[in-house]
Amino acid sequence: MVEETFKYAATPADAETATAAWADIQTCREVYNHALTQEYRPRPDYNKPSYTELQNNLTGPNGWKQRWPEWQNVYSKCLQMAIRRIKQSESVLESLQDRGYEVGRLKWKAPQEFRSIVYNQSGFDVDHNTDRTDHAIVNFSKVGDFHLTYHRPLPDDGEITQIILKKEKTGDWSVSIVVEYDPEYPEKPPVEGIEPEETVGIDLGITTFIHDSDGRSFESLNEQRDCDRIERRHWNLSRKEHGSNNWEQARQQLAQAYDRLHNRREDYREKLAHEYTMEYDAVFLEDLDVKAMAEDDGTSRNIASMSWRQTIQAFKRHGKKNGCHVIEVPPEGTTKRCSQCGCETDKPLWVREHSCPACNFEVDRDYNSALEIKRLGLEQLGVEAPMQTVGQDMAESAPAETALAGETEDPSDKVSPKRVVEPGSPCLEERPASAVSK
Numbered sequence: 001m002v003e004e005t006f007k008y009a010a011t012p013a014d015a016e017t018a019t020a021a022w023a024d025i026q027t028c029r030e031v032y033n034h035a036l037t038q039e040y041r042p043r044p045d046y047n048k049p050s051y052t053e054l055q056n057n058l059t060g061p062n063g064w065k066q067r068w069p070e071w072q073n074v075y076s077k078c079l080q081m082a083i084r085r086i087k088q089s090e091s092v093l094e095s096l097q098d099r100g101y102e103v104g105r106l107k108w109k110a111p112q113e114f115r116s117i118v119y120n121q122s123g124f125d126v127d128h129n130t131d132r133t134d135h136a137i138v139n140f141s142k143v144g145d146f147h148l149t150y151h152r153p154l155p156d157d158g159e160i161t162q163i164i165l166k167k168e169k170t171g172d173w174s175v176s177i178v179v180e181y182d183p184e185y186p187e188k189p190p191v192e193g194i195e196p197e198e199t200v201g202i203d204l205g206i207t208t209f210i211h212d213s214d215g216r217s218f219e220s221l222n223e224q225r226d227c228d229r230i231e232r233r234h235w236n237l238s239r240k241e242h243g244s245n246n247w248e249q250a251r252q253q254l255a256q257a258y259d260r261l262h263n264r265r266e267d268y269r270e271k272l273a274h275e276y277t278m279e280y281d282a283v284f285l286e287d288l289d290v291k292a293m294a295e296d297d298g299t300s301r302n303i304a305s306m307s308w309r310q311t312i313q314a315f316k317r318h319g320k321k322n323g324c325h326v327i328e329v330p331p332e333g334t335t336k337r338c339s340q341c342g343c344e345t346d347k348p349l350w351v352r353e354h355s356c357p358a359c360n361f362e363v364d365r366d367y368n369s370a371l372e373i374k375r376l377g378l379e380q381l382g383v384e385a386p387m388q389t390v391g392q393d394m395a396e397s398a399p400a401e402t403a404l405a406g407e408t409e410d411p412s413d414k415v416s417p418k419r420v421v422e423p424g425s426p427c428l429e430e431r432p433a434s435a436v437s438k
């Protein structure tokens with residue numbers, strides 16, 4: 001059994017439904033805030049109430065719903081879920097803390113910070129057999145109907161465990177349906193049957209998004225237009241009177257611009273992950289721990305590492321669906337080490353070529369890294385491979401700069417950068433013959 005969330009764009013049936021939904025969300029917020037600030041936080045750590053205890057405060061003769069009768073307008077299970085959110089937020093904070101982040105304590109939530117209502121197990125009805133194509137209706141108890149853009153059907157034998165109705169910062173509504181089901185994923189190919197040619201090493205880059213051991217590279221998304229748009233809308237928002245209708249409109253437009261960039265990035269990652277896991281039996285990537293990266297240099301790397309993590313997650317997810325092994329290998333030394341002979345050469349980031357002083361292997365540095373990642377991956381997976389031959393054709397076709405090997409007495413000597421830089425490194429936009437031929 002797996003649990004998967006299916007998210008859809010949604011439209012309220014009419015204006016009253018939209019008003020009712022937002023009013024109910026805000027009631028959930030009041031319950032959350034009340035439970036957090038009046039009941040939960042004041043107590044010392046060792047005596048915090050359980051969420052069941054908190055939920056029980058809702059009902060009964062002296063319960064909160066008696067004191068604030070308008071809270072009775074909301075489907076009662078939703079109020080319980082609002083209280084449960086305290087526990088969920090708390091465990092998120094704890095896991096961040098465990099990973100070394102500094103976290104504050106849970107805070108009271110303002111209206112714009114609490115934008116969703118959770119229907120758990122009951123209080124909803126999903127109708128996906130309407131007459132219209134790509135259309136479904138969800139009825140929420142005490143709120144009304146929402147029409148979904150039903151672009152992706154729910155699994156047939158799935159059981160809906162939860163539905164989240166949310167008003168996004170853009171002002172649009174969304175409905176996320178959580179389904180438990182038995183997926184029919186293909187088996188991953190047995191390791192004994194895997195040919196090295198059917199596997200690929202992927203180097204995740206900073207300026208270029210991906211380099212692979214078959215010599216392909218994918219540029220990072222061109223985000224200039226999105227960034228311009230965001231900047232323009234920030235400026236636009238700053239000129240509006242805070243809280244006015246115009247300000248609210250500008251705020252939503254800004255949120256839409258951010259959303260659009262976010263979606264484009266996600267699309268790109270998902271497409272690449274899908275393509276690679278469909279084409280290969282095994283995909284190897286570097287294990288890029290966010291924390292280790294954060295301790296490295298500069299912010300650009302930090303931001304890159306965030307997107308790397310998401311990319312790796314996407315590969316793992318698609319690997320499961322498409323029957324492809326997705327394996328992470330230790331990243332140490334993959335840029336330094338020669339993929340052909342293992343000799344280590346220090347090279348700063350601006351040195352774009354790998355030129356081995358020991359075996360004369362000369363290629364683009366990212367291509368060498370991808371080959372090295374593949375070598376490590378095959379080793380970890382347990383596939384025997386004559387890696388010494390991979391990429392040899394390329395080495396021979398590369399401009400010969402053989403002086404280096406002779407000059408270095410010990411092959412493992414570190415070579416200074418200026419001796420490693422050589423012109424004419426092969427372009428990696430095309431797949432080299434060595435990688436495709438068997």
Ligand SMILES: [Zn+2]
Nearest residue numbers: 338341356359
């Ligand atoms: Zn070498």
